[in-house]
Amino acid sequence: xxxxxxxxxxxxxxxxxxxxxxxxxxxxxxxxxMVAALEKKFVDNVLVVKKxxxxxxxxxxxxxxxxxxxxxxxxxxxxxxxxxxxxxxGKVAMPAKPCDARGVIEQAKRNQVxxxxxxxxxxxxxxxxxxxxxxxxxxxxxxxxxxxVVSEEILRGQLIFNTNDGEKAIKIDEVEDxxxxxxxxxxxxxxxxxxxxxxxxxxxxxxxxxxxxxxFVQVLTEKGVEIFxxxxxxxxxxxxxxSEKSSKMREKIDSTMRNLAxxxxxxxxxxxxxxxxxxxxxYYIDVFKNxxxxxxxxxxxxxxxxxxxxxxxxxxxxxxxxxxxxxxxxRLLHLMDSCIGCGQCExxxxxxxPLTMIHRRFAERxxxxxxxxxxxxxxxxxxxxxxxxx
Amino acid sequence: MExxxxxxxxxxxxxxxxGADTAGVGRMQQPPxxxxxxxxxxxxxxxxxxxxxxxxxxDAVLVTGCHxxxxxxxxxNYKTKNRFEFLEEMVDELGLEPERLRLExxxxxxxxxxxxxxxxxxxxxxxxxxSPLRREGVL
Ligand SMILES: Cc1cc2nc3c(=O)[nH]c(=O)nc-3n(C[C@H](O)[C@H](O)[C@H](O)COP(=O)(O)OP(=O)(O)OC[C@H]3O[C@@H](n4cnc5c(N)ncnc54)[C@H](O)[C@@H]3O)c2cc1C
Ligand code: FES
Numbered sequence: 001x002x003x004x005x006x007x008x009x010x011x012x013x014x015x016x017x018x019x020x021x022x023x024x025x026x027x028x029x030x031x032x033x034m035v036a037a038l039e040k041k042f043v044d045n046v047l048v049v050k051k052x053x054x055x056x057x058x059x060x061x062x063x064x065x066x067x068x069x070x071x072x073x074x075x076x077x078x079x080x081x082x083x084x085x086x087x088x089x090g091k092v093a094m095p096a097k098p099c100d101a102r103g104v105i106e107q108a109k110r111n112q113v114x115x116x117x118x119x120x121x122x123x124x125x126x127x128x129x130x131x132x133x134x135x136x137x138x139x140x141x142x143x144x145x146x147x148x149v150v151s152e153e154i155l156r157g158q159l160i161f162n163t164n165d166g167e168k169a170i171k172i173d174e175v176e177d178x179x180x181x182x183x184x185x186x187x188x189x190x191x192x193x194x195x196x197x198x199x200x201x202x203x204x205x206x207x208x209x210x211x212x213x214x215x216f217v218q219v220l221t222e223k224g225v226e227i228f229x230x231x232x233x234x235x236x237x238x239x240x241x242x243s244e245k246s247s248k249m250r251e252k253i254d255s256t257m258r259n260l261a262x263x264x265x266x267x268x269x270x271x272x273x274x275x276x277x278x279x280x281x282x283y284y285i286d287v288f289k290n291x292x293x294x295x296x297x298x299x300x301x302x303x304x305x306x307x308x309x310x311x312x313x314x315x316x317x318x319x320x321x322x323x324x325x326x327x328x329x330x331r332l333l334h335l336m337d338s339c340i341g342c343g344q345c346e347x348x349x350x351x352x353x354p355l356t357m358i359h360r361r362f363a364e365r366x367x368x369x370x371x372x373x374x375x376x377x378x379x380x381x382x383x384x385x386x387x388x389x390x
Numbered sequence: 391m392e393x394x395x396x397x398x399x400x401x402x403x404x405x406x407x408x409g410a411d412t413a414g415v416g417r418m419q420q421p422p423x424x425x426x427x428x429x430x431x432x433x434x435x436x437x438x439x440x441x442x443x444x445x446x447x448x449d450a451v452l453v454t455g456c457h458x459x460x461x462x463x464x465x466x467n468y469k470t471k472n473r474f475e476f477l478e479e480m481v482d483e484l485g486l487e488p489e490r491l492r493l494e495x496x497x498x499x500x501x502x503x504x505x506x507x508x509x510x511x512x513x514x515x516x517x518x519x520x521s522p523l524r525r526e527g528v529l
Contacts, residue, residue, distance in 0.1 A: 275485075276485075277486075278485055279485070280484070281486065283485075284484060284485070311438065315442065320445075321525050321527070322445035322446075323445065323522075323523050324445060324484075326441070326445065329438065329441045329442075329445070329480075330438050330441075333441070333480055336479065337476075361483055362479065362480065362483050365479050365482075365483060366476060369475065369479065383472035
Protein backbone atom coordinates (compact mmCIF):
# COMPACT_ATOMS: atom_id res chain seq x y z
CA UNK A 1 0.00 0.00 0.00
CA UNK A 2 2.98 2.28 0.58
CA UNK A 3 3.46 3.08 -3.08
CA UNK A 4 0.17 4.98 -3.21
CA UNK A 5 1.54 8.00 -1.34
CA UNK A 6 1.68 10.85 -3.83
CA UNK A 7 2.55 14.53 -3.86
CA UNK A 8 -0.50 16.76 -3.71
CA UNK A 9 -2.78 14.14 -2.17
CA UNK A 10 -4.44 14.15 1.24
CA UNK A 11 -4.48 11.22 3.67
CA UNK A 12 -6.02 10.38 7.01
CA UNK A 13 -3.23 8.80 9.04
CA UNK A 14 -2.53 7.67 12.59
CA UNK A 15 0.07 5.90 14.74
CA UNK A 16 -0.34 2.14 14.79
CA UNK A 17 0.84 1.98 18.38
CA UNK A 18 -2.06 2.67 20.71
CA UNK A 19 -0.07 4.55 23.37
CA UNK A 20 1.42 6.91 20.82
CA UNK A 21 -2.00 7.41 19.30
CA UNK A 22 -3.39 8.33 22.70
CA UNK A 23 -0.57 10.69 23.61
CA UNK A 24 -0.53 12.51 20.29
CA UNK A 25 -2.59 15.63 19.65
CA UNK A 26 -4.61 13.86 17.00
CA UNK A 27 -3.55 10.31 16.40
CA UNK A 28 0.17 10.62 17.08
CA UNK A 29 1.02 10.52 13.37
CA UNK A 30 3.75 13.14 13.70
CA UNK A 31 5.36 11.41 16.67
CA UNK A 32 5.23 7.96 15.03
CA UNK A 33 6.69 9.41 11.82
CA MET A 34 9.64 10.90 13.70
CA VAL A 35 10.21 7.78 15.81
CA ALA A 36 10.26 5.66 12.65
CA ALA A 37 12.68 8.10 11.02
CA LEU A 38 15.04 7.80 13.98
CA GLU A 39 14.80 4.04 14.39
CA LYS A 40 15.25 3.30 10.70
CA LYS A 41 18.17 5.78 10.60
CA PHE A 42 16.32 7.83 8.04
CA VAL A 43 17.34 10.93 10.01
CA ASP A 44 20.10 11.53 12.57
CA ASN A 45 18.13 13.74 14.93
CA VAL A 46 14.70 15.13 15.50
CA LEU A 47 13.70 18.45 16.97
CA VAL A 48 10.75 18.35 19.35
CA VAL A 49 9.20 20.62 21.94
CA LYS A 50 9.91 19.16 25.36
CA LYS A 51 7.00 19.71 27.71
CA UNK A 52 7.54 21.54 30.96
CA UNK A 53 4.02 21.44 32.26
CA UNK A 54 1.19 22.95 30.29
CA UNK A 55 2.58 26.45 29.94
CA UNK A 56 6.12 25.93 28.78
CA UNK A 57 7.91 24.03 26.06
CA UNK A 58 11.61 23.79 25.35
CA UNK A 59 12.86 23.04 21.84
CA UNK A 60 15.13 20.01 22.08
CA UNK A 61 17.27 18.34 19.45
CA UNK A 62 17.48 14.64 20.23
CA UNK A 63 17.99 11.12 18.92
CA UNK A 64 16.37 9.59 21.99
CA UNK A 65 13.09 7.92 20.99
CA UNK A 66 11.80 8.19 24.56
CA UNK A 67 12.06 11.98 24.45
CA UNK A 68 10.19 12.09 21.17
CA UNK A 69 7.39 9.98 22.61
CA UNK A 70 7.17 12.21 25.69
CA UNK A 71 6.89 15.30 23.50
CA UNK A 72 3.74 14.07 21.73
CA UNK A 73 0.79 16.44 21.81
CA UNK A 74 0.35 20.12 20.92
CA UNK A 75 1.48 22.80 23.33
CA UNK A 76 -0.67 25.79 22.48
CA UNK A 77 0.85 28.03 25.10
CA UNK A 78 4.47 27.45 24.21
CA UNK A 79 4.92 30.19 21.60
CA UNK A 80 8.34 29.01 20.52
CA UNK A 81 9.84 29.30 17.07
CA UNK A 82 12.00 26.32 16.15
CA UNK A 83 13.89 27.78 13.19
CA UNK A 84 17.07 28.77 15.00
CA UNK A 85 17.42 25.40 16.73
CA UNK A 86 18.20 23.66 13.45
CA UNK A 87 21.88 23.48 12.62
CA UNK A 88 23.90 22.00 9.80
CA UNK A 89 24.33 18.63 11.48
CA GLY A 90 23.12 15.68 9.50
CA LYS A 91 19.52 14.94 8.63
CA VAL A 92 16.82 16.33 10.87
CA ALA A 93 13.07 15.86 11.06
CA MET A 94 11.00 18.44 12.90
CA PRO A 95 7.41 19.44 13.51
CA ALA A 96 6.85 22.89 12.05
CA LYS A 97 4.04 25.37 12.42
CA PRO A 98 3.92 27.64 9.35
CA CYS A 99 6.14 30.23 11.07
CA ASP A 100 8.65 27.53 12.08
CA ALA A 101 8.84 26.25 8.51
CA ARG A 102 9.14 29.75 7.05
CA GLY A 103 11.87 30.57 9.54
CA VAL A 104 13.83 27.45 8.58
CA ILE A 105 13.54 28.35 4.89
CA GLU A 106 14.78 31.89 5.54
CA GLN A 107 17.69 30.49 7.61
CA ALA A 108 18.51 28.18 4.70
CA LYS A 109 18.66 31.18 2.33
CA ARG A 110 21.17 32.71 4.74
CA ASN A 111 23.24 29.55 4.59
CA GLN A 112 22.59 28.52 8.20
CA VAL A 113 20.67 25.37 7.35
CA UNK A 114 20.95 22.79 4.60
CA UNK A 115 17.32 22.59 3.50
CA UNK A 116 17.80 19.26 1.71
CA UNK A 117 18.63 17.70 5.08
CA UNK A 118 15.65 19.10 6.97
CA UNK A 119 12.32 17.30 6.86
CA UNK A 120 9.64 19.82 7.69
CA UNK A 121 6.63 18.00 9.13
CA UNK A 122 4.23 20.89 8.95
CA UNK A 123 1.52 21.41 11.56
CA UNK A 124 -1.55 23.42 10.70
CA UNK A 125 -1.79 26.27 13.12
CA UNK A 126 -4.67 28.42 14.20
CA UNK A 127 -2.47 30.26 16.66
CA UNK A 128 -0.62 29.91 19.93
CA UNK A 129 -0.86 31.68 23.28
CA UNK A 130 1.62 33.39 25.58
CA UNK A 131 2.25 31.56 28.84
CA UNK A 132 1.79 34.37 31.37
CA UNK A 133 -1.51 35.73 29.99
CA UNK A 134 -2.69 32.12 29.68
CA UNK A 135 -2.00 31.46 33.37
CA UNK A 136 -3.88 34.64 34.22
CA UNK A 137 -6.77 33.58 31.98
CA UNK A 138 -7.01 30.15 33.64
CA UNK A 139 -7.27 31.88 37.01
CA UNK A 140 -9.62 34.70 36.07
CA UNK A 141 -11.81 33.34 33.30
CA UNK A 142 -11.76 29.59 33.86
CA UNK A 143 -11.64 30.02 37.64
CA UNK A 144 -9.21 27.13 37.94
CA UNK A 145 -5.95 26.86 39.82
CA UNK A 146 -3.37 27.13 37.00
CA UNK A 147 -1.17 24.57 38.75
CA UNK A 148 -3.98 22.01 38.73
CA VAL A 149 -4.26 21.96 34.94
CA VAL A 150 -2.89 18.72 33.53
CA SER A 151 -3.50 19.30 29.85
CA GLU A 152 -5.02 21.72 27.38
CA GLU A 153 -6.54 21.31 23.94
CA ILE A 154 -8.42 23.14 21.23
CA LEU A 155 -11.43 21.26 19.93
CA ARG A 156 -14.27 22.48 17.69
CA GLY A 157 -13.67 26.15 18.39
CA GLN A 158 -13.35 25.62 22.13
CA LEU A 159 -10.35 26.08 24.35
CA ILE A 160 -10.37 23.33 26.95
CA PHE A 161 -8.39 22.97 30.16
CA ASN A 162 -8.36 19.58 31.86
CA THR A 163 -7.76 19.04 35.57
CA ASN A 164 -7.99 15.84 37.57
CA ASP A 165 -11.54 16.89 38.50
CA GLY A 166 -12.74 17.19 34.93
CA GLU A 167 -12.60 19.66 32.07
CA LYS A 168 -13.69 23.21 31.51
CA ALA A 169 -14.36 24.44 27.99
CA ILE A 170 -15.04 27.97 26.75
CA LYS A 171 -15.56 29.09 23.13
CA ILE A 172 -12.44 30.74 21.70
CA ASP A 173 -14.49 33.68 20.37
CA GLU A 174 -15.78 34.33 23.84
CA VAL A 175 -12.29 34.01 25.32
CA GLU A 176 -10.96 36.56 22.83
CA ASP A 177 -13.86 38.95 23.25
CA UNK A 178 -12.86 39.12 26.88
CA UNK A 179 -9.29 40.05 25.97
CA UNK A 180 -7.63 36.69 26.51
CA UNK A 181 -6.64 34.01 24.05
CA UNK A 182 -4.19 33.80 21.18
CA UNK A 183 -1.19 36.03 20.69
CA UNK A 184 -2.12 39.14 18.74
CA UNK A 185 0.24 38.29 15.87
CA UNK A 186 -1.46 34.86 15.49
CA UNK A 187 -4.91 36.43 15.30
CA UNK A 188 -4.09 38.28 12.09
CA UNK A 189 -1.83 35.59 10.60
CA UNK A 190 -3.32 34.19 7.37
CA UNK A 191 -0.91 31.27 6.98
CA UNK A 192 -2.63 28.38 8.76
CA UNK A 193 -1.62 25.48 6.54
CA UNK A 194 2.16 25.07 6.10
CA UNK A 195 2.20 24.63 2.35
CA UNK A 196 5.91 25.45 2.29
CA UNK A 197 6.70 22.34 4.39
CA UNK A 198 7.14 18.74 3.22
CA UNK A 199 3.91 17.55 4.83
CA UNK A 200 1.02 19.51 6.28
CA UNK A 201 -0.65 17.81 9.27
CA UNK A 202 -3.66 18.85 11.27
CA UNK A 203 -7.01 17.87 12.61
CA UNK A 204 -9.03 19.94 10.14
CA UNK A 205 -10.81 17.60 7.78
CA UNK A 206 -10.51 14.47 9.94
CA UNK A 207 -13.87 12.60 9.66
CA UNK A 208 -16.09 12.42 12.73
CA UNK A 209 -15.51 8.75 13.52
CA UNK A 210 -11.75 9.29 13.66
CA UNK A 211 -11.66 12.76 15.19
CA UNK A 212 -8.97 13.02 17.87
CA UNK A 213 -7.46 9.72 16.72
CA UNK A 214 -6.09 10.63 13.31
CA UNK A 215 -4.50 13.50 11.43
CA PHE A 216 -5.21 14.88 7.96
CA VAL A 217 -1.89 14.78 6.12
CA GLN A 218 -1.30 16.68 2.91
CA VAL A 219 1.80 15.48 1.08
CA LEU A 220 3.63 18.43 -0.46
CA THR A 221 7.08 17.36 -1.64
CA GLU A 222 9.18 14.36 -2.63
CA LYS A 223 10.87 14.57 0.77
CA GLY A 224 7.44 14.35 2.36
CA VAL A 225 6.68 11.20 0.38
CA GLU A 226 9.97 9.62 1.48
CA ILE A 227 9.61 10.19 5.21
CA PHE A 228 5.94 9.13 5.12
CA UNK A 229 6.82 5.93 3.21
CA UNK A 230 9.65 5.20 5.63
CA UNK A 231 7.20 5.16 8.55
CA UNK A 232 4.61 3.11 6.69
CA UNK A 233 7.18 0.53 5.56
CA UNK A 234 8.50 0.30 9.11
CA UNK A 235 4.97 -0.44 10.30
CA UNK A 236 4.56 2.61 12.52
CA UNK A 237 1.73 4.26 10.67
CA UNK A 238 -1.60 3.35 9.10
CA UNK A 239 -3.40 5.51 6.64
CA UNK A 240 -6.16 5.83 4.10
CA UNK A 241 -6.86 8.31 1.35
CA UNK A 242 -8.76 11.37 2.47
CA SER A 243 -12.21 11.67 0.95
CA GLU A 244 -13.25 14.60 -1.18
CA LYS A 245 -15.50 15.63 1.69
CA SER A 246 -12.59 15.70 4.14
CA SER A 247 -10.48 17.88 1.86
CA LYS A 248 -13.39 20.25 1.29
CA MET A 249 -14.04 20.53 5.01
CA ARG A 250 -10.38 21.33 5.64
CA GLU A 251 -10.34 24.00 2.94
CA LYS A 252 -13.52 25.52 4.31
CA ILE A 253 -12.16 25.84 7.86
CA ASP A 254 -8.95 27.31 6.48
CA SER A 255 -10.80 29.95 4.51
CA THR A 256 -13.01 30.82 7.50
CA MET A 257 -9.87 31.25 9.59
CA ARG A 258 -8.29 33.46 6.93
CA ASN A 259 -11.34 35.69 6.80
CA LEU A 260 -11.30 35.97 10.54
CA ALA A 261 -7.60 36.85 10.40
CA UNK A 262 -8.31 39.61 7.91
CA UNK A 263 -10.90 41.07 10.26
CA UNK A 264 -8.37 40.95 13.06
CA UNK A 265 -5.80 42.62 10.83
CA UNK A 266 -8.15 45.56 10.38
CA UNK A 267 -8.82 45.75 14.10
CA UNK A 268 -5.19 45.53 15.18
CA UNK A 269 -3.85 47.94 12.56
CA UNK A 270 -6.70 50.47 12.65
CA UNK A 271 -5.28 52.56 15.47
CA UNK A 272 -2.11 53.44 13.57
CA UNK A 273 -3.88 53.36 10.19
CA UNK A 274 -6.13 56.19 11.27
CA UNK A 275 -3.25 58.53 12.13
CA UNK A 276 -2.04 61.27 9.79
CA UNK A 277 1.54 60.81 8.64
CA UNK A 278 2.94 63.33 11.09
CA UNK A 279 1.05 61.71 13.95
CA UNK A 280 2.36 58.35 12.81
CA UNK A 281 5.92 59.59 13.15
CA UNK A 282 5.08 60.90 16.61
CA TYR A 283 3.63 57.48 17.43
CA TYR A 284 6.77 55.63 16.31
CA ILE A 285 9.00 58.03 18.25
CA ASP A 286 6.82 57.55 21.29
CA VAL A 287 6.65 53.72 21.31
CA PHE A 288 10.35 53.25 20.56
CA LYS A 289 11.20 55.56 23.47
CA ASN A 290 10.36 52.69 25.78
CA UNK A 291 13.09 50.48 24.30
CA UNK A 292 15.70 49.51 26.89
CA UNK A 293 18.23 48.26 24.32
CA UNK A 294 18.07 44.66 25.51
CA UNK A 295 18.39 43.27 21.98
CA UNK A 296 16.02 40.35 22.59
CA UNK A 297 13.99 41.04 19.44
CA UNK A 298 17.12 40.68 17.35
CA UNK A 299 18.27 37.49 19.04
CA UNK A 300 14.92 35.73 18.80
CA UNK A 301 14.13 36.72 15.20
CA UNK A 302 13.93 33.47 13.17
CA UNK A 303 14.82 35.31 9.97
CA UNK A 304 17.91 37.23 11.06
CA UNK A 305 21.19 35.35 10.81
CA UNK A 306 23.64 38.22 11.34
CA UNK A 307 24.96 37.14 14.71
CA UNK A 308 26.65 39.52 17.11
CA UNK A 309 28.39 41.59 14.42
CA UNK A 310 25.11 42.75 12.97
CA UNK A 311 24.78 46.17 11.41
CA UNK A 312 21.84 47.10 13.63
CA UNK A 313 24.11 46.79 16.67
CA UNK A 314 27.11 48.45 15.07
CA UNK A 315 25.21 51.52 13.96
CA UNK A 316 23.60 52.05 17.34
CA UNK A 317 25.32 54.33 19.86
CA UNK A 318 23.83 54.34 23.30
CA UNK A 319 24.55 58.00 23.97
CA UNK A 320 23.28 59.42 20.70
CA UNK A 321 20.34 61.75 20.98
CA UNK A 322 18.43 60.55 17.96
CA UNK A 323 14.68 60.65 17.99
CA UNK A 324 14.55 57.06 16.78
CA UNK A 325 17.24 54.50 17.45
CA UNK A 326 19.41 53.30 14.58
CA UNK A 327 19.03 49.80 15.97
CA UNK A 328 15.32 49.77 15.16
CA UNK A 329 15.76 51.72 11.92
CA UNK A 330 18.21 49.15 10.57
CA ARG A 331 16.09 46.24 11.75
CA LEU A 332 12.94 47.66 10.17
CA LEU A 333 14.84 48.23 6.95
CA HIS A 334 16.43 44.78 6.88
CA LEU A 335 13.23 42.94 7.63
CA MET A 336 11.06 44.76 5.12
CA ASP A 337 11.59 42.09 2.49
CA SER A 338 11.88 39.14 4.85
CA CYS A 339 9.65 39.53 7.93
CA ILE A 340 7.42 36.45 8.22
CA GLY A 341 5.20 37.89 10.95
CA CYS A 342 5.91 35.10 13.46
CA GLY A 343 5.39 37.41 16.43
CA GLN A 344 8.55 36.42 18.30
CA CYS A 345 9.88 39.99 18.67
CA GLU A 346 6.65 41.20 20.23
CA UNK A 347 6.56 38.09 22.39
CA UNK A 348 9.95 38.65 24.00
CA UNK A 349 9.91 42.45 24.27
CA UNK A 350 10.21 43.22 28.00
CA UNK A 351 8.58 46.63 27.63
CA UNK A 352 5.72 45.49 25.39
CA UNK A 353 6.50 47.49 22.26
CA PRO A 354 4.08 46.14 19.61
CA LEU A 355 7.08 45.20 17.48
CA THR A 356 5.47 42.62 15.21
CA MET A 357 2.66 44.98 14.28
CA ILE A 358 5.21 47.69 13.52
CA HIS A 359 7.47 45.38 11.50
CA ARG A 360 4.44 44.18 9.54
CA ARG A 361 3.48 47.76 8.70
CA PHE A 362 6.81 48.25 6.97
CA ALA A 363 7.09 44.74 5.57
CA GLU A 364 3.62 44.44 4.10
CA ARG A 365 4.05 47.48 1.88
CA UNK A 366 7.54 46.44 0.70
CA UNK A 367 6.63 42.80 0.14
CA UNK A 368 3.62 43.74 -1.93
CA UNK A 369 5.75 46.20 -3.94
CA UNK A 370 8.30 43.45 -4.60
CA UNK A 371 5.67 40.78 -5.16
CA UNK A 372 7.65 38.60 -2.79
CA UNK A 373 6.42 36.63 0.21
CA UNK A 374 9.33 35.36 2.30
CA UNK A 375 9.61 31.85 3.71
CA UNK A 376 7.34 30.23 1.13
CA UNK A 377 10.12 28.74 -1.00
CA UNK A 378 13.81 29.22 -1.67
CA UNK A 379 13.23 32.23 -3.97
CA UNK A 380 15.18 35.34 -3.09
CA UNK A 381 13.55 38.74 -3.58
CA UNK A 382 13.61 39.80 -7.23
CA UNK A 383 16.07 42.65 -6.69
CA UNK A 384 18.81 40.17 -5.85
CA UNK A 385 19.17 39.38 -9.51
CA UNK A 386 20.67 42.52 -10.92
CA UNK A 387 19.76 43.06 -14.54
CA UNK A 388 22.37 44.36 -16.94
CA UNK A 389 21.46 45.65 -20.31
CA UNK A 390 24.21 46.11 -22.84
CA MET B 391 15.68 84.05 11.69
CA GLU B 392 14.36 82.49 8.55
CA UNK B 393 14.58 78.72 8.39
CA UNK B 394 17.36 77.49 6.12
CA UNK B 395 17.30 73.74 5.55
CA UNK B 396 20.29 71.46 5.76
CA UNK B 397 20.60 69.05 2.87
CA UNK B 398 22.84 66.01 2.70
CA UNK B 399 23.82 65.02 -0.83
CA UNK B 400 25.57 61.73 -1.45
CA UNK B 401 27.68 61.88 -4.62
CA UNK B 402 29.65 59.17 -6.34
CA UNK B 403 33.27 59.85 -7.14
CA UNK B 404 33.05 59.27 -10.87
CA UNK B 405 29.91 61.04 -12.08
CA UNK B 406 27.73 63.03 -9.75
CA UNK B 407 30.63 64.46 -7.75
CA UNK B 408 32.02 65.55 -11.09
CA GLY B 409 28.59 67.07 -11.79
CA ALA B 410 28.80 69.04 -8.55
CA ASP B 411 32.27 70.19 -9.55
CA THR B 412 31.05 71.26 -12.96
CA ALA B 413 28.26 73.26 -11.32
CA GLY B 414 30.87 75.04 -9.20
CA VAL B 415 33.35 75.66 -11.97
CA GLY B 416 30.53 76.92 -14.17
CA ARG B 417 29.49 79.30 -11.35
CA MET B 418 25.91 78.10 -11.43
CA GLN B 419 23.86 79.68 -8.68
CA GLN B 420 22.77 77.27 -5.96
CA PRO B 421 21.82 77.74 -2.32
CA PRO B 422 24.56 77.00 0.24
CA UNK B 423 22.42 74.43 2.03
CA UNK B 424 24.18 71.29 0.97
CA UNK B 425 26.71 69.07 2.69
CA UNK B 426 28.19 66.79 0.05
CA UNK B 427 29.31 63.33 1.11
CA UNK B 428 31.54 61.82 -1.51
CA UNK B 429 31.54 58.05 -1.90
CA UNK B 430 33.34 55.96 -4.49
CA UNK B 431 30.06 54.74 -5.96
CA UNK B 432 26.37 55.20 -5.24
CA UNK B 433 26.40 51.49 -4.49
CA UNK B 434 28.30 52.36 -1.31
CA UNK B 435 25.33 54.31 0.03
CA UNK B 436 23.78 52.04 2.58
CA UNK B 437 20.14 53.03 3.15
CA UNK B 438 21.08 53.17 6.81
CA UNK B 439 23.36 56.15 5.98
CA UNK B 440 20.35 58.00 4.65
CA UNK B 441 18.29 57.22 7.73
CA UNK B 442 21.20 58.28 9.90
CA UNK B 443 21.45 61.57 7.99
CA UNK B 444 17.83 62.27 8.91
CA UNK B 445 18.46 61.38 12.54
CA UNK B 446 21.56 63.60 12.56
CA UNK B 447 19.38 66.51 11.46
CA UNK B 448 19.18 66.58 7.68
CA ASP B 449 16.00 68.20 6.42
CA ALA B 450 16.33 66.41 3.09
CA VAL B 451 18.64 63.83 1.54
CA LEU B 452 19.68 63.70 -2.09
CA VAL B 453 21.12 60.43 -3.37
CA THR B 454 23.01 60.73 -6.65
CA GLY B 455 25.09 58.50 -8.89
CA CYS B 456 26.07 57.79 -12.48
CA HIS B 457 23.34 57.20 -15.02
CA UNK B 458 22.15 53.61 -15.28
CA UNK B 459 24.68 51.60 -17.36
CA UNK B 460 27.39 54.24 -16.70
CA UNK B 461 28.36 53.10 -13.21
CA UNK B 462 32.11 52.60 -13.00
CA UNK B 463 31.52 49.44 -11.04
CA UNK B 464 29.28 48.04 -13.76
CA UNK B 465 25.95 47.35 -12.03
CA UNK B 466 26.22 48.90 -8.58
CA ASN B 467 23.77 51.71 -9.29
CA TYR B 468 21.09 49.12 -10.08
CA LYS B 469 21.51 48.12 -6.48
CA THR B 470 21.23 51.75 -5.44
CA LYS B 471 17.96 51.93 -7.33
CA ASN B 472 16.64 48.82 -5.59
CA ARG B 473 17.75 50.00 -2.20
CA PHE B 474 16.16 53.36 -2.82
CA GLU B 475 12.78 51.63 -3.14
CA PHE B 476 13.22 50.38 0.41
CA LEU B 477 14.03 53.91 1.52
CA GLU B 478 10.96 55.34 -0.17
CA GLU B 479 8.73 52.89 1.67
CA MET B 480 10.61 53.44 4.92
CA VAL B 481 10.30 57.23 4.77
CA ASP B 482 6.64 57.04 3.79
CA GLU B 483 5.69 54.60 6.55
CA LEU B 484 7.66 56.55 9.14
CA GLY B 485 5.51 59.52 8.27
CA LEU B 486 8.25 61.77 6.87
CA GLU B 487 7.24 63.79 3.81
CA PRO B 488 8.34 61.93 0.64
CA GLU B 489 9.77 65.20 -0.79
CA ARG B 490 12.56 65.01 1.76
CA LEU B 491 14.15 62.14 -0.14
CA ARG B 492 15.28 62.21 -3.75
CA LEU B 493 17.28 60.12 -6.20
CA GLU B 494 19.00 61.64 -9.26
CA UNK B 495 21.36 60.21 -11.86
CA UNK B 496 23.85 62.97 -12.76
CA UNK B 497 26.84 62.69 -15.08
CA UNK B 498 30.06 64.69 -14.66
CA UNK B 499 29.04 67.07 -17.42
CA UNK B 500 25.57 67.74 -16.01
CA UNK B 501 26.49 70.63 -13.71
CA UNK B 502 23.20 72.33 -14.38
CA UNK B 503 21.23 69.23 -13.45
CA UNK B 504 23.10 69.07 -10.17
CA UNK B 505 22.51 72.76 -9.39
CA UNK B 506 18.83 72.46 -10.26
CA UNK B 507 18.40 69.39 -8.07
CA UNK B 508 19.93 71.25 -5.13
CA UNK B 509 17.70 74.26 -5.81
CA UNK B 510 14.55 72.16 -5.96
CA UNK B 511 15.31 70.02 -2.95
CA UNK B 512 16.15 73.13 -0.94
CA UNK B 513 12.99 74.90 -2.07
CA UNK B 514 10.85 71.90 -1.10
CA UNK B 515 12.54 71.60 2.28
CA UNK B 516 12.04 75.32 2.94
CA UNK B 517 8.33 74.88 2.32
CA UNK B 518 8.12 71.81 4.55
CA UNK B 519 10.05 73.37 7.41
CA UNK B 520 12.46 71.60 9.74
CA SER B 521 12.40 67.82 9.65
CA PRO B 522 10.46 66.32 12.55
CA LEU B 523 13.37 63.93 13.04
CA ARG B 524 15.82 66.76 13.80
CA ARG B 525 17.38 66.50 17.21
CA GLU B 526 16.22 68.93 19.84
CA GLY B 527 18.16 70.99 22.35
CA VAL B 528 21.79 72.05 22.31
CA LEU B 529 23.94 69.75 20.25
C1 LIG C 1 0.21 25.72 18.49
C2 LIG C 1 -0.49 24.73 17.60
C3 LIG C 1 -1.71 25.07 17.00
C4 LIG C 1 -2.37 24.18 16.16
N1 LIG C 1 -3.54 24.56 15.57
C5 LIG C 1 -4.15 23.72 14.68
C6 LIG C 1 -5.32 24.10 14.01
O1 LIG C 1 -5.84 25.21 14.24
N2 LIG C 1 -5.85 23.26 13.10
C7 LIG C 1 -5.31 22.03 12.83
O2 LIG C 1 -5.82 21.31 11.98
N3 LIG C 1 -4.22 21.64 13.46
C8 LIG C 1 -3.62 22.43 14.38
N4 LIG C 1 -2.47 22.03 15.02
C9 LIG C 1 -1.91 20.72 14.69
C10 LIG C 1 -2.53 19.61 15.50
O3 LIG C 1 -2.75 20.03 16.82
C11 LIG C 1 -1.60 18.40 15.58
O4 LIG C 1 -0.30 18.81 15.94
C12 LIG C 1 -1.52 17.67 14.28
O5 LIG C 1 -2.80 17.23 13.90
C13 LIG C 1 -0.62 16.44 14.41
O6 LIG C 1 -1.16 15.59 15.36
P1 LIG C 1 -0.33 14.34 15.85
O7 LIG C 1 -1.11 13.61 16.90
O8 LIG C 1 0.10 13.56 14.67
O9 LIG C 1 0.94 15.04 16.50
P2 LIG C 1 1.80 14.56 17.72
O10 LIG C 1 2.18 13.15 17.51
O11 LIG C 1 1.10 14.93 18.96
O12 LIG C 1 3.12 15.43 17.54
C14 LIG C 1 3.08 16.82 17.68
C15 LIG C 1 4.48 17.36 17.63
O13 LIG C 1 4.37 18.77 17.71
C16 LIG C 1 5.35 19.29 18.57
N5 LIG C 1 4.82 20.51 19.18
C17 LIG C 1 4.03 20.64 20.26
N6 LIG C 1 3.80 21.91 20.53
C18 LIG C 1 4.45 22.63 19.59
C19 LIG C 1 4.59 24.01 19.34
N7 LIG C 1 3.99 24.91 20.11
N8 LIG C 1 5.35 24.38 18.30
C20 LIG C 1 5.96 23.49 17.51
N9 LIG C 1 5.85 22.16 17.70
C21 LIG C 1 5.12 21.74 18.73
C22 LIG C 1 5.59 18.20 19.58
O14 LIG C 1 6.92 18.27 20.05
C23 LIG C 1 5.34 16.93 18.79
O15 LIG C 1 6.55 16.45 18.30
C24 LIG C 1 -1.80 22.89 15.91
C25 LIG C 1 -0.59 22.55 16.52
C26 LIG C 1 0.07 23.44 17.37
C27 LIG C 1 1.37 23.04 18.00
S1 FES D 1 30.41 54.82 -9.89
FE1 FES D 1 28.87 56.31 -10.00
S2 FES D 1 27.19 55.13 -9.41
FE2 FES D 1 28.71 53.61 -9.38
